[in-house]
Amino acid sequence: MVANEGVAVVGADVDDRGWSDTRAWVEKRVGGGCRIDAAERLRGGWTSEMRRLRTGGTGEPQWMVLRSFVKPFFVQHAKGLLTREAEILRLLSETDVPVAEFHGVDATAVYCDHPSLLMSLLPGSVRLGEEEAGLRSQLLARQLVGIHQVRVPVEARPRVYQAWTSPDRVRLPESTERLDLWQRAVDIIRRDPPDYRPCFLHRDFHPGNVLFTGQGARSEITGVVDWVEASWGPADLDVAHCSTALALLHGAEEGMRLADLYLASGGTLSEDPAAHLYWRVLDALAFAPDAEKVAVPWRELGRKDLTSDLLTSRLEEYLEELFRRFG
Known part of the structure; x- marks a missing residue:
């Protein structure tokens, strides 16, 4: 999600059809006689x-972010997803994890045109370019350690993690010359999941869900967004997910660095190489064959170079590196 750094907000979307009820709900939630006077869809x-919304009224203008589920699949699951995110935002408001302030949720579209969640606008922007990618990896690793160290009361814990693929669901690249590599990877996840010490997970932590400000030594993370998949599970899985994303964005070497940076920042991962390999491969195979699910939004954010062929190649190189180090 792109925040407010370097992007103009225009009012052309204010009267967009299909969200008049949602707009009325937002204005009521903000209160104080406010009105939405500008809106822009985020890429x-x-x-x-x-x-991104700007509300005006008797006081100072306020900036908000509105998440709405409009695709049928996500509308169907909106109650669980948006309710979970609302609960997590409340929970993390008492921690050092930089998250948006929760302002309201209508998870079943009782008042809104679509299931929606309203939150504050965080500073910063998503950064996916090659410049300073290594520096950002260090910040990502440090932030992930902080997330995993959040203490959650038993009654407030999110659901146990869900695997996003299985041996029977993996789609192999049609033109691969490394079928043996893919089959070896699929065989890894045919095993029962390893034992693990559970902790609080973001579950979808990757550069596209992190906001940055500053340059060089002054770079910092100012927001972690998209908590709908927050889970309870192994730290290895969160590290695996971000590692795969980094491998796709910047190459296998950068994807392999993250776990080392995470450990150097005080994190704890499985000491059993086979167990760590399981979580890394489980996540990587969920992106097969061409990582198109993340490639589409990443291209919208400027990474036009991330073609299907390039992403498939990087995924294969990453799997090869995983086997070389842990297999």
């Missing part, structure tokens, strides 16, 4: 429509 999302 880079896959599961939902994101809008």
Whole structure:
């Protein structure tokens, strides 16, 4: 999600058809006689429509972000997803994890045109380019350690993690010359999941869900967004997910670095190489064959170079590196 750094907000979307009820709900939630006087759709999302809103009234203008599920699949699952995100935003408001302030949720579209969640606008922007990618990886690793160290009361814990693929669901590249590599990877996840020490997970932590400000030594993370998949499970799985994303964005070497940076920042991963390999491969195979699910929003955010062929090649190189190191 792109935040407010370097992007103009225009009012052309204010009267967009299909969200008049949602707009009325937002104005009521903000209160104080406010009115939405500008809105802009944000780029880079896959599961939902994101809008940045400016509300004006008797006081200072306020900036909000509205998440709305409009695709039928996500509308069907909106109650669980948006309710979970609302609960997580409340939980993390008492921690050092930089998250948006929760302002309201209508998870079943009782008042809105679509299931929606309203939150504050965070500073910063998504950064996916090659410049300073290594520096950002260090910040990502440090932030992930902080997320995993959040203590969650038993009654407030999110659901146990869900695997996003299985041996029977993996789609192999049609033109691959490394079928043996893919079959070896699929065989890895035919095993029962390894034992693990559970912790709080973002579950979809990757550069597209992190906001940055500053340059060089002054770079910092100012927001972590998209908590609908927050889960309870192994730290290895969160590290695996971000590692795969980095491998796709910047190459296998960058994807392999993250776990080392995470450990150097005080994180804890499985000491059993076979167990760690399982989680890494499980996540990587969920992107097969061409990572198109993330490629579409990443291209919208400027990474036009991420063709299907390039992403398939990088995924294969990453799997090869995983086997070389852990297999």
